[in-house]
Amino acid sequence: MKKILIAFMLLGIMSCKTELIDKIDVFSLETGAYMRTVAPWPLNVANGVVYSKAALAAGSVKMTLEAVDPQKGSLFSAYDLTVRFVDNTTANGNSSKPYAALxxxxxxxxxxxxxxxxxxxxxxxxASELMSKLGLTAADVAAGDVFEVxxxxxxxxxxxxxxxxxxxEIKGGAYYKSPFFYRITVNP
Structure with missing residues (x-):
């Protein structure tokens, strides 16, 4: 009986403590927006997208995007992309390029x-568009190099x-799928 009484007293003390915490006004919180990758999924756009060096001219990554904001997309104005090239195979020279408008x-x-x-x-x-924007030729690109968008x-x-x-959770979560960053690796 003593244990039950102590448990009720602790519960009473704990409930008093929780009443002292201010409640969050969820309507005053600022909400953001994200560009959800709808298809294809699963697509690990942060790490797993590839172009083949053997078929570089035909290399492409295609996805469906969905603009999500608190007003069903009416706040959305633009999705801007920049691209850079990271040369991880300097045996053919260092062709790394800084970010450029894509x-x-x-x-x-x-x-x-x-x-x-x-x-x-x-x-x-x-791949051809990314190379063109960065002023690269197929000779500048080797297996192991990376395009980052x-x-x-x-x-x-x-x-x-x-x-x-x-x-x-927004960038890599199971639902949101909005990385805002796409890493495309060149494979052999």
Whole structure:
């Protein structure tokens, strides 16, 4: 009986402590936005996308993107991409290139999905386009080298979201799938 009485007293003390904590006003929290990779999935865009050196001219990565914001995509204004080249095989010279503008997809190039209600579009990253933007030739690229595409989702209210200001669940979670960063490795 003593143990039950002590348990009730502890429960009473603990419940008093929780009443002292201020409640969070969830309606005052600022929410962000993300570009969800809808298909193909699973696609490990941060680590597992590849181009084949043997078929570099035909290399491409294609995915369907969905712009998600608190107002069903109406805040979304653009998805901007930059690309750089990391030369991990310096035997053929160091052809590394810094980030350069790749593309910008305005909200007007997205179409509202009938199921989700969010704007969607396909995005294709071809090896030839990336090489062209960076001034590379096939001779500059070898197996083991990497193209890195960095994305910025811009909103009409001036905010923007990237891999640096998004949480790990947004970037790599099972649902959100919004890396804002695409690493494409060149395989033999």
């Amino acid at each position: 593309d910008s997809y305005p909200a007007s190039s997205f179409t509202k999905d009938v199921v989700t209600g969010y704007p969607r579009r396909e995005m294709t990253l071809t 960095h994305a910025v989702m811009k909103l009409a209210d001036g905010r923007s979201f990237t891999d640096t200001n998004s949480g790990s």
